[in-house]
Amino acid sequence: MARIALKIDVDTWRGTREGMPALAQWLERQGIQATFLFSLGPDHTGRALRRVFRPGFFSKVARTSVLEHYGWRTLMFGTVLPGPDIGRREAALLRSVARAGFETGIHTWDHVRWQDGVAGANEAWTRRELDHAVQRYAEIFGVSAHIHGAAGWQMNEAAYRLEADFGITLASDTRGSAPFLPVDAAGQVIGPMQLPTTLPTLDELIGRDGWDVSNVEQALLRLTQDRDHDQVYTLHAELEGQKWLPIFERLIHGWQAQGHCLTSIGELASALDPKTLPCCQVGQGQVPGRSGVLAVPLSFSE
Known part of the structure; x- marks a missing residue:
């Protein structure tokens, strides 16, 4: 029986307050595990409008109705309106997800700042951003985080090294087809095990090819007919936790009908032996339906 790990990215204040609880409550009723990754600092979603010149940006906005999902207020945070501090305002709500038995981890400190800046940032910048998130997570939960999933699948080489420095033992920062260990040009392992997102997201599919x-x-469901291949599916509290929740429910029931076991990132990783995983350098590549470039494995070596 193949397993599908559910990785839930919580990007915004609205997603934290509305989409995250809806997903947690529905999954709890179904007895399904998942991993929730939190944005823990300021919501500066409005600053994402600077991506207007990125190739593919307009086509994605037209296909997925960004305003409908995020709302005018969220799209003004960090520009016209000050960005609310998500972790400070919603600490109790974040803790409630962990109390419900779900695995939790770090998505980012400032989602837009990381997504738009980390690929070209130096080690000092990257360390500051990760340190803010690590410290806030510990303040909220009283324990250290051990899972990280990068905002927008954006990383740099220093970020992989710093994950290990900050005690992260499992990461899902990349897009790819199978688990691997990230290495540098010399073949030295530089960070924790990577469980990449293997399946396309809903916003990458809707509006394309008749979907x-x-x-x-x-x-x-067509992509998961093979029950022998484990997968990682990333969903977003702002999308599947709100207007696209009915789609997510149909998807989950479809996977259950196919015989898949739905689980968390940590549970999927627990069955893997890092010593047997391939090593891979990570670079940048494109994913159909998503604008810009993302962190992807470049080549594998045994």
Whole structure:
């Protein structure tokens, strides 16, 4: 039986207050495990509008109705309106997810700042951003974080090294097809085990190849007919936790009908032996349906 790990990225204040609880409550009722990764600092979503010149940005906005999912207020945070400090305002709500038995970890400190800046940042900048997130997570939960999933699948080489320095033992920062260990050009392991997102996200599929909100789960179900291949699926509290929750429910029921075991990132990793994983340098590549470039494995070596 193949396993599908559910990785839930919580990007915004609205997603934290509305989408995250809806997903947690629905999954708890179904008895399904998942990993929730939190944005722990300021919500500066409005600053993402600077991506207007990025190739593919307009097509994604047109396909997925960004305003409908995020709302005008969220799209003004960090520009016209000050960005609310998510971790400070919603600490109790974040802790409630852990109390419900779900695995939790770090997504980012400032989502837009990391997504737009880390690829070209130096080690000092990257350390500051990670340190803010690590410290805030410990303040909220009283324990150290051991899971990290990068905002926007954006990383740099220093970030992989710093994850290990900060006690992160498991990461899902990349897009790819299978678990691996990240290495530098000399072949030296530089960070924790990577469980990349292996499946496309809903916002990468909707509006392409005839897929819409009425049938898009079928695109994913076609990709998971092979029950022998484990997968990682990333969803977003702002999307599947709100207007696209009915799609997510159909998708989950479809996976259950296919015989898949739905689980968390940590549970998926617990069955893996790092000594047997391939080593891989990580670079940048494109994913159909998503603008810009993302962290992807470049080549594998045994």
